[in-house]
Amino acid sequence: MSSSSAPPATPITRSGIPLKPAYGPEDVPAGHRAVMGTLPGQAPFHRGCFPQGYRTKPWRIFQLSGFGKPEDENERIKFLLKHGETGFLMEHDRNTADHLYNVDHAEVEARREDVGLTGAVMQSVRDTAICLDGIPIETTYGHAGGAVVQHGPFALAAYWTVAKRRGIDLAQLGGTGQSDFFLTYLGCVTKQQIPTRAGLRLNADIIEFCGRHLPKWVPVSIAGYNGGDSGLNAWQELGAVMANAIEYLDEVKRRGNLDLTAAAYRVGGVNFRTTMEIFEDAAKLRAARKMWHHLLTTRYGITDERALRMRIHIVTAGSMMTYQQPFNNIVRGTLMALSAVLGGTQSLGVSGYDEAISIPSEHAHQMSVRIQQILQHECNLQNVADPLGGSYYVEAMTAELERRGWEFAAEIAAEGGFLAALDSGWLHAKARDNQVADMQSEEDGHRLVVGVNEFRDDATPYVVDGFPGVNDAYEVARARLEAVKRERHEQGALHALKDLERACRGSDNVMPAMMAALDAEVTLGEIGDVYRSVFGDWRTPEVVGT
Amino acid sequence: MSASPRILLVKTALDGHWRGLSVVARALRDGGFHVIMGGMLTGPDIVRTALDEDVDLVGLNVGGSVQVVERVVTDLRAARPELPVFAGGAISPSNCRRLAALGVETYPPGSSLEDIVAAARRLTGQAAPG
Numbered sequence: 001m002s003s004s005s006a007p008p009a010t011p012i013t014r015s016g017i018p019l020k021p022a023y024g025p026e027d028v029p030a031g032h033r034a035v036m037g038t039l040p041g042q043a044p045f046h047r048g049c050f051p052q053g054y055r056t057k058p059w060r061i062f063q064l065s066g067f068g069k070p071e072d073e074n075e076r077i078k079f080l081l082k083h084g085e086t087g088f089l090m091e092h093d094r095n096t097a098d099h100l101y102n103v104d105h106a107e108v109e110a111r112r113e114d115v116g117l118t119g120a121v122m123q124s125v126r127d128t129a130i131c132l133d134g135i136p137i138e139t140t141y142g143h144a145g146g147a148v149v150q151h152g153p154f155a156l157a158a159y160w161t162v163a164k165r166r167g168i169d170l171a172q173l174g175g176t177g178q179s180d181f182f183l184t185y186l187g188c189v190t191k192q193q194i195p196t197r198a199g200l201r202l203n204a205d206i207i208e209f210c211g212r213h214l215p216k217w218v219p220v221s222i223a224g225y226n227g228g229d230s231g232l233n234a235w236q237e238l239g240a241v242m243a244n245a246i247e248y249l250d251e252v253k254r255r256g257n258l259d260l261t262a263a264a265y266r267v268g269g270v271n272f273r274t275t276m277e278i279f280e281d282a283a284k285l286r287a288a289r290k291m292w293h294h295l296l297t298t299r300y301g302i303t304d305e306r307a308l309r310m311r312i313h314i315v316t317a318g319s320m321m322t323y324q325q326p327f328n329n330i331v332r333g334t335l336m337a338l339s340a341v342l343g344g345t346q347s348l349g350v351s352g353y354d355e356a357i358s359i360p361s362e363h364a365h366q367m368s369v370r371i372q373q374i375l376q377h378e379c380n381l382q383n384v385a386d387p388l389g390g391s392y393y394v395e396a397m398t399a400e401l402e403r404r405g406w407e408f409a410a411e412i413a414a415e416g417g418f419l420a421a422l423d424s425g426w427l428h429a430k431a432r433d434n435q436v437a438d439m440q441s442e443e444d445g446h447r448l449v450v451g452v453n454e455f456r457d458d459a460t461p462y463v464v465d466g467f468p469g470v471n472d473a474y475e476v477a478r479a480r481l482e483a484v485k486r487e488r489h490e491q492g493a494l495h496a497l498k499d500l501e502r503a504c505r506g507s508d509n510v511m512p513a514m515m516a517a518l519d520a521e522v523t524l525g526e527i528g529d530v531y532r533s534v535f536g537d538w539r540t541p542e543v544v545g546t
Numbered sequence: 547m548s549a550s551p552r553i554l555l556v557k558t559a560l561d562g563h564w565r566g567l568s569v570v571a572r573a574l575r576d577g578g579f580h581v582i583m584g585g586m587l588t589g590p591d592i593v594r595t596a597l598d599e600d601v602d603l604v605g606l607n608v609g610g611s612v613q614v615v616e617r618v619v620t621d622l623r624a625a626r627p628e629l630p631v632f633a634g635g636a637i638s639p640s641n642c643r644r645l646a647a648l649g650v651e652t653y654p655p656g657s658s659l660e661d662i663v664a665a666a667r668r669l670t671g672q673a674a675p676g
Contacts, residue, residue, distance in 0.1 A: 095560045107560060110588035114559050114610035189562040191586045230565055319565070323636075323655040356655040357638050432568055439569045443659050452656045466638040469611075544564050545571060545583040546557060 007446045014277040015233030023392035032399035040385035046290035048344040049309040053385025060347035061372045066091030066119040068470035070130035073120035083369050087141035091119030098148045098190045100528025103477040116473025123524045124484045128158035138168045142175040149199035152179030157518040176218035182226035185422040196419040198535040204251045209511035211258040218269040225273035229319045231431030234284045235401050239408025243418040265307040274339040275317040283397035285343030313347040314340035321355035325451035326464040329353035334371050358466030425541025488521035496520035504534040551602040551670040556584035559610030567607045577663040589618045593625045602670045608635035619648050630669040
């Protein structure tokens with residue numbers, strides 16, 4: 001591969017923005033210069049949502065977590081909370097959850113040792129109850145899982161049903177769902193998923209349901225992260241997130257069931273990634289808030305300041321974590337976290353130092369929390385909001401990312417919108433081109449990665465072998481599936497499943513029927529069968545190649 | 547050489563992350579191989595596809611447990627003992643050793659494309675170009 005590329009003539013960022021040796025006032029375009037003097041907490045909010053920054057509220061320490069049986073995941077969540085995590089995140093087993101299969105599905109049985117590797121198996125509300133056992137969800141911010149669009153309604157309904165059974169008023173419950181289009185249709189295209197149009201309908205159902213019953217819940221969370229780590233660069237990530245938000249808000253507006261300001265507030269909890277490109281990514285967060293303000297005021301005429309403030313969750317890029325010399329990743333995690341904090345994130349998850357090998361070991365998880373605690377308590381980072389504000393370089397970068405971000409959003413619009421750009425594979429091709437170019441620049445040595453293509457001598461006295469997981473997740477899930485089907489009120493369950501199918505086929509909000517189905521102990525795979533018969537299967541774009 | 551050697555690339559797990567596989571597939575195509583993307587297949591389906599497509603090499607993209615991979619390799623060996631297999635993806639050092647014991651070369655994250663293409667040439671009996 002040594003033949004192909006010449007090194008760039010001038011230094012560029014990871015997303016291809018040329019860099020000057022130094023920046024001055026003339027590098028900040030006039031339009032942006034006009035708002036440079038605004039303070040944090042003032043529109044257009046590129047300088048942050050709140051006047052006092054982290055003095056008002058420290059960022060939430062919020063790590064992805066989960067594996068094995070629901071009790072294994074429960075134990076890890078408690079471990080993280082004990083060590084200082086300030087919210088918790090439930091991962092579900094990818095084999096079952098993402099595909100809406102029960103463990104007795106042939107595709108899962110063929111890979112039974114994979115079950116529980118990346119999240120606990122939760123096939124009925126009983127499993128979710130075990131996973132949440134002893135965790136005070138009435139006072140702790142939780143992510144219910146449901147990262148994949150088709151799994152969202154199930155994961156949320158399971159979490160909320162557990163809450164209701166504990167006597168918690170849903171109107172008081174805080175937390176978040178995800179139902180992310182980037183993960184489902186771009187980054188991690190599963191073997192089977194419902195078409196994008198059906199996914200949009202489910203997400204709009206969740207947004208409206210929360211609007212009515214769970215005012216403190218973030219119903220869905222657009223995860224630019226999953227676009228970014230699949231290959232989209234910083235400004236493509238920005239443009240695509242805006243294009244995704246447009247689909248949600250246009251749909252809510254078209255349906256007319258929920259006040260648009262309330263909907264915009266709910267959709268404004270967004271997830272991005274930060275990479276080792278520290279200033280570009282910090283600027284990306286600033287640009288994102290400014291773009292959100294622009295989108296809501298100009299396209300939708302929204303004036304409520306609460307809705308105009310985008311809240312951001314950051315996960316540090318897993319793809320930056322190297323397999324070689326894994327302890328270097330503790331440094332990488334710290335720097336990427338710093339970028340997120342400088343950009344003003346509201347919550348943060350730091351990928352584990354063993355990310356390239358497995359899901360985090362207990363120790364890697366603890367280190368991710370410790371990195372955040374060091375940043376919160378030893379660096380005086382929380383006392384001054386938007387410390388990069390006014391830097392000619394960062395302001396110029398913010399403006400440039402914004403400009404390119406809107407250009408990319410316009411390209412997506414020209415493709416027919418975000419859903420169309422996913423259906424056609426247009427967005428995947430953009431990601432693929434960057435994947436190839438990124439790898440090529442590493443291969444050609446234009447970009448050095450310490451321990452990988454340079455500085456390869458390793459004196460680490462330890463072998464990091466990743467997290468082995470547990471070996472009984474499949475058997476236990478199998479036994480529990482049989483038990484729930486044996487012990488539930490069968491007529492009630494079948495009735496609830498029929499009602500859910502009717503809701504899916506019609507145009508009513510599916511969430512009330514989903515809640516009833518979970519309460520009647522209908523299982524994940526049964527709901528998947530309904531989806532498959534009602535919604536059919538999305539055709540994976542050719543470029544994905546899987 | 548005559549026709550391009552044929553490589554089947556498959557995912558052993560129900561894990562749709564495609565970035566690594568996509569980059570490797572591109573490098574192999576650029577390296578002169580005919581690449582067949584099998585997608586997420588079960589062990590028996592991998593064997594069937596390898597036979598139907600009459601491939602010269604199988605590349606396993608690993609996003610799950612090593613036991614599943616070992617089963618696939620055993621099935622492939624039973625069906626076509628001479629067919630070489632290599633693997634890439636998030637494979638821990640100890641699992642790399644387990645697969646090496648089965649004669650499967652592994653290319654975890656950070657492996658160079660040049661090395662992967664060279665391995666494909668060697669495993670399919672192609673001479674490296676001058």
